Amino acid sequence: xxxxxxxxxxxxxxxxxxxxxEIDVAPEVIASARRGEESACSSIYAELAPATYGLILRLVGxxxxxxxxxxxxxxxxxxxxxxxxxxxxxxxxxRQIAVSKCLMYLRSPWHRxxxxxxxxxxxxxxxLHPWVAAAPSAxxxxxxxxxxxxxxxxxxxxxxxxxxxxxxxxxxxAFGRSESFSKSQLARAHKRLRERLEPRGERQSCTPT
Amino acid sequence: MHAHLGTPADGEAxxxxxxxxxxxxxxxxxxxxxxxxxxxxxRSRIRTGQGPRAIALAACAALLAVAAAVTSRLNRSAPETxxxxxxxxxxxxxxxxxxxxxxxxxxxxxxxxxxAERWLASEPDDSPIVRVSMNLAVTNLExxxxxxxxxxxxxxxQHARAARLRALQLQxxxxxxxxxxxxxxxxxxxxxP
Numbered sequence: 001x002x003x004x005x006x007x008x009x010x011x012x013x014x015x016x017x018x019x020x021x022e023i024d025v026a027p028e029v030i031a032s033a034r035r036g037e038e039s040a041c042s043s044i045y046a047e048l049a050p051a052t053y054g055l056i057l058r059l060v061g062x063x064x065x066x067x068x069x070x071x072x073x074x075x076x077x078x079x080x081x082x083x084x085x086x087x088x089x090x091x092x093x094x095r096q097i098a099v100s101k102c103l104m105y106l107r108s109p110w111h112r113x114x115x116x117x118x119x120x121x122x123x124x125x126x127x128l129h130p131w132v133a134a135a136p137s138a139x140x141x142x143x144x145x146x147x148x149x150x151x152x153x154x155x156x157x158x159x160x161x162x163x164x165x166x167x168x169x170x171x172x173x174a175f176g177r178s179e180s181f182s183k184s185q186l187a188r189a190h191k192r193l194r195e196r197l198e199p200r201g202e203r204q205s206c207t208p209t
Numbered sequence: 210m211h212a213h214l215g216t217p218a219d220g221e222a223x224x225x226x227x228x229x230x231x232x233x234x235x236x237x238x239x240x241x242x243x244x245x246x247x248x249x250x251x252r253s254r255i256r257t258g259q260g261p262r263a264i265a266l267a268a269c270a271a272l273l274a275v276a277a278a279v280t281s282r283l284n285r286s287a288p289e290t291x292x293x294x295x296x297x298x299x300x301x302x303x304x305x306x307x308x309x310x311x312x313x314x315x316x317x318x319x320x321x322x323x324x325a326e327r328w329l330a331s332e333p334d335d336s337p338i339v340r341v342s343m344n345l346a347v348t349n350l351e352x353x354x355x356x357x358x359x360x361x362x363x364x365x366x367q368h369a370r371a372a373r374l375r376a377l378q379l380q381x382x383x384x385x386x387x388x389x390x391x392x393x394x395x396x397x398x399x400x401x402p
Contacts (some may be wrong), residue, residue: 019238038250045246050239057240067243074249076359083367100362104355130240143232162230163238190226197229 008102020098021164030090034081041078043126048094048149049074055095055164059102059156061148069105073098075122099160103174106153107181146196156187232291274291317378325389347395348389 003108025044036157052073077094123182131144147155153175160166161182166174171182278399361377 041250042246045249049242049246053242054237054239058238070242071244071249072359078364096366097363098368101359104358108355108358125244131237139232140236143229143236147233147236158233162233163236189231190245192227193229 019091019164020048020055020095021092022089023047023051023094024089027086030081030084031077032085044076044090048077048091051091052094052098056098056102058159058163059099060105060156061132061152065105069098069101074100076101095164099164099174102156106156107175142197143193146193149196150192152197153193154185154189158193159187173201228394232351315375316378318382318386322385325385329385329389329392346391347388350384350391354381354384 025047029040029043033044053066053070055070056073057063058065060069067071073094076097080097084090103122132141147158150158157175160171160174161168168179168182168186172179175181357377357380361374361381364374365378
């Protein structure tokens with residue numbers, strides 16, 4: 001029996017979809033999915049996919065890469081669903097997997113060079129567009145552009161800390177680095193965002209008055 | 210609670226930071242996914258596992274690609290000046306003989322993979338000449354290494370036993386080693402110094 005498909009497209013989903021970590025699925029649906037029941041799997045997919053894809057795109061910034069990581073993440077979720085212990089919402093467990101996969105990319109010297117370059121080539125504009133298209137105000141557009149201008153690692157840290165609620169300790173562990181790394185990345189990200197968002201006239205003069 | 214009084218500039222910076230944080234939290238978080246469940250499901254079935262058999266198959270494919278490239282290279286005459294540099298690099302990356310026990314120790318395998326990984330990171334990602342068989346071998350091995358990285362991180366997050374992590378690290382090292390061999394073969398085939 002086919003479950004309902006999430007339509008492929010680039011629609012921003014507002015309103016009901018909150019943080020991925022807070023999305024939960026009924027235990028009986030998870031049990032059915034573990035037994036391989038397609039309608040249960042499809043239902044779980046429909047619940048988790050939009051927030052998961054949104055998070056991954058926020059972290060890596062490139063649409064093509066985000067699509068690959070998204071598919072990899074969801075496949076891993078269903079392959080390892082037996083490992084989910086149910087101590088926290090399912091979305092929290094999925095978020096852990098998604099963040100892990102994204103940060104693996106950010107940590108890899110092979111891939112980081114591609115990310116840095118790709119943000120300012122065809123991947124950059126394409127990744128930015130869906131967020132910009134849905135931005136409710138000019139200020140939001142400015143913030144989206146400012147966020148896209150950050151280095152991949154700094155952008156991931158600021159999103160994880162300010163939006164996903166990760167602590168510096170959790171970010172450090174996820175990156176395999178120290179807490180001071182997380183703090184310095186966050187400070188750097190905020191500084192850059194402030195510089196980008198400040199109107200030109202309000203920037204401090206370099207010469208003393 | 211901190212007793213000291215910060216400067217006005219500190220207060221302004223903190224207020225600006227809070228304002229930005231608030232705005233970030235108001236940004237949309239969800240996006241319609243790129244594929245539906247009906248498209249993901251068959252891909253999930255096709256995806257192979259991380260077991261030793263899959264790694265052995267990938268390594269065999271890599272070795273075949275290496276053999277093809279070396280044969281192709283030997284059929285062309287190489288300038289004398291290229292050989293010393295290539296030889297030195299190959300000596301660093303070459304697999305030791307099966308009888309060399311010290312070189313087969315886990316620490317030696319990991320050290321060799323570490324050297325290979327540093328060399329790979331210094332090489333350009335894409336070859337100027339695309340050879341389909343090698344490209345497939347390289348892509349396949351890169352995907353396997355990336356998957357192994359994911360698995361290692363997941364295992365660490367789930368507090369896997371040290372023996373399990375060690376075994377995975379050694380598998381990863383073998384994949385990196387194979388990848389280095391193929392990339393080196395690719396380099397030889399292009400006639401790069």
